[in-house]
Amino acid sequence: MNTFGANACLIDAASGLSLRGLTLEARIHAMENELHAMPAGLILLPAPWTIDTVCRYLAAFRQGRALALLDAGIEPDTLMELIARFEPAGLWQPGIDEPAPAGYRNVDHGWIRQTGAADVHPDLALLLTTSGSTGAARMVRLSRRGVLANAEAIVGALAITDAEIAPTSLPFYLGYGLSVLNSHLLAGATVVVNAYPVIGADFWACVDRYGATSFAAVSHTYELLSRLRWTPSVHPSLRTMTQSGSRMRPELIGQLVRDVGRSGGRFFLMYGQTEATARMAVLPAHRIMEKLASVGLPVPGAGLSVRVESGELTRQPDLVGEVVFRGPGVMMGYADTASDLVRGDDSRGVLHTGDIGRFDEEGYLYLEGRLKRIAKLFGQRINLDAVERIAAEAGAEGATIAVSRNDEAIVLWCEGEAEPQRLELVSRSVAERLGVNRHGVVARGIDKLPLLRNGKIDYRSLVRAAIEDQAAT
Structure with a gap:
């Protein structure tokens, strides 16, 4: 051949x-x-x-x-x-x-x-x-x-x-x-x-x-x-x-x-x-x-x-x-x-x-x-569930949900976290583990993660919030 x-x-x-x-x-x-x-x-x-x-x-x-x-x-x-x-x-x-x-x-x-x-x-x-x-x-x-x-x-x-x-x-x-x-x-x-x-x-x-x-x-x-x-x-x-x-x-x-x-x-x-x-x-x-x-x-x-x-x-x-x-x-x-x-x-x-x-x-x-929780960031396909596990290992103490913001960045919503220095540390640590530019991961604090009526995370709401957060910064 x-x-x-x-x-x-x-x-x-x-x-x-x-x-x-x-x-x-x-x-x-x-x-x-x-x-x-x-x-x-x-x-x-x-x-x-x-x-x-x-x-x-x-x-x-x-x-x-x-x-x-x-x-x-x-x-x-x-x-x-x-x-x-x-x-x-x-x-x-x-x-x-x-x-x-x-x-x-x-x-x-x-x-x-x-x-x-x-x-x-x-x-x-x-x-x-x-x-x-x-x-x-x-x-x-x-x-x-x-x-x-x-x-x-x-x-x-x-x-x-x-x-x-x-x-x-x-x-x-x-x-x-x-x-x-x-x-x-x-x-x-x-x-x-x-x-x-x-x-x-x-x-x-x-x-x-x-x-x-x-x-x-x-x-x-x-x-x-x-x-x-x-x-x-x-x-x-x-x-x-x-x-x-x-x-x-x-x-x-x-x-x-x-x-x-x-x-x-x-x-x-x-x-x-x-x-x-x-x-x-x-x-x-x-x-x-x-x-x-x-x-x-x-x-x-x-x-x-x-x-x-x-x-x-x-x-x-x-x-x-x-x-x-x-x-x-x-x-x-x-x-x-x-x-x-x-x-x-x-x-x-x-x-x-x-x-x-x-x-x-x-x-x-x-x-x-996308149907599944897979993001494309800087040409890499990244499992968002795995990113959440990495965020926990990086020091995110509360529940953390990862969403993709238009394939331009991964936004980590950290429940109950309001300390800017800790959020910055989580962002940098996750970016390093993923091998991407540090601006490709953004950690944000949120008082309470939004839920659907069935008790599951409202991912669509968090994606919208990530896009609105970008527009506001």
Whole structure:
């Protein structure tokens, strides 16, 4: 099963090393030799943006070995938790200094298990986390067929050719960043592998040095760049920009569309979930100013509908319901423990997204909220129930309820808390645990949490209060 086109090229931004054709094959083959020394089972792969990490990923995909892609900076406690939960065959991290945990031993390329690892389904290619850093994350099980199908869909939706040059601008271990890599390699394009922060000068020097033609980012990154007065027209090679994640300000969208359009470039708004191997819908660049609030049309080979209260699936305009996605990129299912790794395809190509949406007369999808208590903050999906637990650990003494304020911030309503210093401490502590900007979490005191008649928390009232609080400050 081929994972990249004939002209695919990897460039190491730091050294200028370029790998294509036989040299790329030779590097992947070297990683396959490392892989052959690993026992059967799931392999944990911390994934910094390096040429060797990309080649390890490609080697495992080619050899039919299942990988769990992890943050390269994963906390030791979190790593130990994953090892205990999933009983992997090993950790693929050459040069690791830490001694292997009980049941594993150190080898040149990481840790390997001394007894049999958990069984893995032959179709399983990847485990990706569903959340950023809230701990005990559920993992999404992706098949090889699904990963390739999504890459093919994105190649078609964005008209990616082998002339494209894409810098790595999103984390490797998250679905959006992986999708950029997969789609460009499949099209035979060039990927500039770099670990520079997107808001730093080194990243943009790399874009100019290698003539990058595309740039992918989440809404928060575009907001940060806007505050730095960055404009795409400063980088004349840029022709394609994509955005996915939380909702983006219409004013900023318009600004970017106009700027990149001066040089004939395109800006695409997108909608995706890790459970669908990243991107599910694309708003065509030529319709973006007409339909700023839409997330677009389904990617090629897939379909979208909404499930209304009666249970019927429909695409009729202006009927509101849960968004349902169908396509070959849908996950096999979730994994919480080692016993889930051997499971087959539980989803059968259907994903109930938990998002609420509607269609317009032309079949364009508009999102209006979420069924479950999941927030999207700075491109991360965050479980609000887990945030409440973190707030309690951070010192919130009374009942605390977390709500999302338009995906721009998480507001913690702390019952009976009136001390500003304590509220500030809770805000900062929770933001640090989540790994987000400190302004992304705001703690507010409330005399008494509002309740519905059934005694449950009135979340809608708290969301309205969070929005009113923002307007008043």
